[in-house]
Amino acid sequence: MTDPLQFILAVVLLLAVPGPTNTVMATAGATNRGEAPWPFMAAELVGYLSIIALARMVLLPLTEAFPLVGAGLKVIVVAYLLYAAFRLWRTRLVLTATSDRISGWLVYTTTVLNPKGLVFALSIIPKTHPALWAYFAGFAILVLLIGCAWFMAGRALAVVSGRRASLLPRLGALALTGFAAYLASTLAG
Numbered sequence: 001m002t003d004p005l006q007f008i009l010a011v012v013l014l015l016a017v018p019g020p021t022n023t024v025m026a027t028a029g030a031t032n033r034g035e036a037p038w039p040f041m042a043a044e045l046v047g048y049l050s051i052i053a054l055a056r057m058v059l060l061p062l063t064e065a066f067p068l069v070g071a072g073l074k075v076i077v078v079a080y081l082l083y084a085a086f087r088l089w090r091t092r093l094v095l096t097a098t099s100d101r102i103s104g105w106l107v108y109t110t111t112v113l114n115p116k117g118l119v120f121a122l123s124i125i126p127k128t129h130p131a132l133w134a135y136f137a138g139f140a141i142l143v144l145l146i147g148c149a150w151f152m153a154g155r156a157l158a159v160v161s162g163r164r165a166s167l168l169p170r171l172g173a174l175a176l177t178g179f180a181a182y183l184a185s186t187l188a189g
Helices: 006-018 022-030 038-067 067-090 105-110 115-124 132-188
Strands: none
Touching: 006 067, 006 115, 006 132, 022 038, 022 105, 022 132, 038 067, 038 105, 038 115, 038 132, 067 105, 067 132
């Protein structure tokens, strides 16, 4: 996708749609109330850049040569999403405590395993372009802005929901389980 406006619109739309990374980012905002969003935003950006690089250099040629590798990758992603959902379900949101917080590592790992990363790598970010760096810079800026928005939305929701804030990680866990179920359903087809 080389048209800059289409590129920006596609990136914004895909990043804004609720998904595994956004669920974890919002939960991090809700559970890590005393922390700045920057480490989580950096973890998300590095996660997306990691999967994009891996997809372009290794996964694309591998899945083209061996189609079963693609199905195996989906199984790994489904298993991870279920694990992340389990971790979120067990998270206890206590607004004054520092335990059971979401880590930057969970944000990074969820992002690396997020199917959106493959869409960015294979469909949205141009494979070659004289100004490819500009597309990556624009992508990075949008990831940081939208990641911060999800983090802050989670933080605001935790404050507004008061005592019911303890339900937020469980809602996130249910959303991740739904994503896992959807992805698992694509294995049959």
